[in-house]
Amino acid sequence: MARPAYDRSRLTPGIVHFGVGGFHRAHQAVYLDTLMNAGTALDWGIVGVGTMPGDVRMKEALAAQDHLYTLVVKHPDGTLEPRVIGSIVDYLFAPDDPGAVLERLCDPATRIVSLTITEGGYHVNQATGEFDPDDEALQHDLGAPDRPRSVFGYLTEALRRRRAGGTVPFTVMSCDNLPGNGEVARSTLAAFARLQDEAAGSAEPLADWLLEQVAFPSCMVDRITPVTSPADIEVLATRLGVQDAWPVVCEPFTQWVLEDRFPGGRPPYEEAGVQVVQDVVPYELMKLRLLNCSHQALCYLGYLSGYRYAHEVCQDPLFVDFLLGYMEQEGSPTLPPVPGVDLDAYRHQLIERFANPEVRDTLARLCAESSDRIPKWLVPVVRANLASGGQIDRAALVIASWARYAEGVDEQGRPIEVVDRWKDRVMAAAARQREEPLAFLEEETFFGDLRQHPRFTEAYTGFLDSLHTRGAHATLDSRDWR
Numbered sequence: 001m002a003r004p005a006y007d008r009s010r011l012t013p014g015i016v017h018f019g020v021g022g023f024h025r026a027h028q029a030v031y032l033d034t035l036m037n038a039g040t041a042l043d044w045g046i047v048g049v050g051t052m053p054g055d056v057r058m059k060e061a062l063a064a065q066d067h068l069y070t071l072v073v074k075h076p077d078g079t080l081e082p083r084v085i086g087s088i089v090d091y092l093f094a095p096d097d098p099g100a101v102l103e104r105l106c107d108p109a110t111r112i113v114s115l116t117i118t119e120g121g122y123h124v125n126q127a128t129g130e131f132d133p134d135d136e137a138l139q140h141d142l143g144a145p146d147r148p149r150s151v152f153g154y155l156t157e158a159l160r161r162r163r164a165g166g167t168v169p170f171t172v173m174s175c176d177n178l179p180g181n182g183e184v185a186r187s188t189l190a191a192f193a194r195l196q197d198e199a200a201g202s203a204e205p206l207a208d209w210l211l212e213q214v215a216f217p218s219c220m221v222d223r224i225t226p227v228t229s230p231a232d233i234e235v236l237a238t239r240l241g242v243q244d245a246w247p248v249v250c251e252p253f254t255q256w257v258l259e260d261r262f263p264g265g266r267p268p269y270e271e272a273g274v275q276v277v278q279d280v281v282p283y284e285l286m287k288l289r290l291l292n293c294s295h296q297a298l299c300y301l302g303y304l305s306g307y308r309y310a311h312e313v314c315q316d317p318l319f320v321d322f323l324l325g326y327m328e329q330e331g332s333p334t335l336p337p338v339p340g341v342d343l344d345a346y347r348h349q350l351i352e353r354f355a356n357p358e359v360r361d362t363l364a365r366l367c368a369e370s371s372d373r374i375p376k377w378l379v380p381v382v383r384a385n386l387a388s389g390g391q392i393d394r395a396a397l398v399i400a401s402w403a404r405y406a407e408g409v410d411e412q413g414r415p416i417e418v419v420d421r422w423k424d425r426v427m428a429a430a431a432r433q434r435e436e437p438l439a440f441l442e443e444e445t446f447f448g449d450l451r452q453h454p455r456f457t458e459a460y461t462g463f464l465d466s467l468h469t470r471g472a473h474a475t476l477d478s479r480d481w482r
Contacts, residue, residue, distance in 0.1 A: 024116045059091050141153030193206045
């Protein structure tokens with residue numbers, strides 16, 4: 001099994017990362033480990049930071065293993081490709097010691113702060129795109145900036161201290177699935193800093209300074225990384241003889257397209273296969289509107305049809321036709337030209353990736369946090385096609401299937417565990433829709449004015465009725481989607 005070929009005692013921290021979950025450990029940390037194995041980037045070790053109560057588990061698992069962990073790449077033929085990753089050098093659980101996190105953020109050696117904090121972690125109103133400061137942790141940080149609880153509270157206070165001490169600012173690198181993720185991070189941080197400036201009556205506003213001085217490169221990241229299961233841990237132990245409290249499993253495919261905007265320096269990412277470009281937008285829209293939207297297109301309909309894994313859905317020709325039809329007829333027409341990419345090949349490669357039986361990506365994972373995903377990924381596709389006169393039926397069916405899934409009961413009467421930070425709102429709306437077919441679309445935070453577009457609502461209500469009366473699979477089978 002591959003292990004770090006470098007002397008980890010020589011590593012020094014250069015990156016602080018908020019949100020050390022499976023994806024970060026299967027993606028950004030792996031690219032750095034590749035560089036370190038080549039003898040470079042040894043001054044770019046990662047210090048992970050967890051801010052949520054559940055993150056204490058990650059701290060304990062990594063600390064017990066000297067911050068090493070196993071990456072297991074699962075190939076479609078059943079081959080397992082294990083590799084020990086050593087690029088994480090420390091992990092801080094922020095609630096235990098906020099001061100230690102701020103100290104690390106203020107260290108001049110910290111030149112990049114990266115984020116995988118989920119789409120909902122940016123405190124943006126889904127409909128307006130404006131900053132929403134109502135989160136409890138943000139409100140706390142307005143009054144106690146030296147004892148932050150939120151990610152943006154930490155970033156703001158650290159940048160304030162770096163400015164006061166004459167230390168150049170770090171670069172903020174968002175790696176979340178958001179269109180223009182760098183700009184979203186910039187807007188949220190500036191808006192929060194401005195609220196703090198106003199609360200403190202600051203004569204030298206931090207918000208203006210950070211807008212001028214801090215870089216926020218955008219990027220597109222891609223690697224299917226399911227939740228690590230107890231079976232994954234057992235297989236690693238029995239077949240490979242490795243005891244790992246929290247390994248990470250993933251597909252073979254990986255991609256990272258990164259905007260080259262790092263005034264404080266960066267690792268030579270391109271030497272590890274990262275596409276370093278001047279404009280990320282075409283690539284990120286391709287990924288969000290084809291891969292991410294296709295995940296939404298298969299998960300609710302697949303779950304309601306009785307499937308539980310993505311590969312099961314993508315071994316059903318009916319679903320394959322539906323997904324390819326969505327990508328070709330609705331998603332792709334909204335994309336700008338994507339340099340160097342054959343979109344037809346990309347679309348078919350996505351189906352192959354989804355159908356990998358070894359990854360065992362659960363539909364429950366893909367159905368989670370829909371209110372942070374559908375509004376940012378699929379609703380813009382609908383709007384673009386409404387404006388251009390393009391097709392919208394497949395997207396309307398996907399949104400209707402989310403509404404049906406949010407009722408919390410499957411087609412056999414079994415309960416569905418809806419996982420969503422807005423669970424109460426979406427389930428309350430879904431509970432009314434048999435009598436009020438547009439009830440779900442009334443949530444303007446998610447859909448804006450979509451319910452005012454007759455072409456969309458006619459398709460949506462027709463599909464919702466069919467899901468109720470005929471079921472998901474029969475609804476799909478009633479049309480030729482190619």
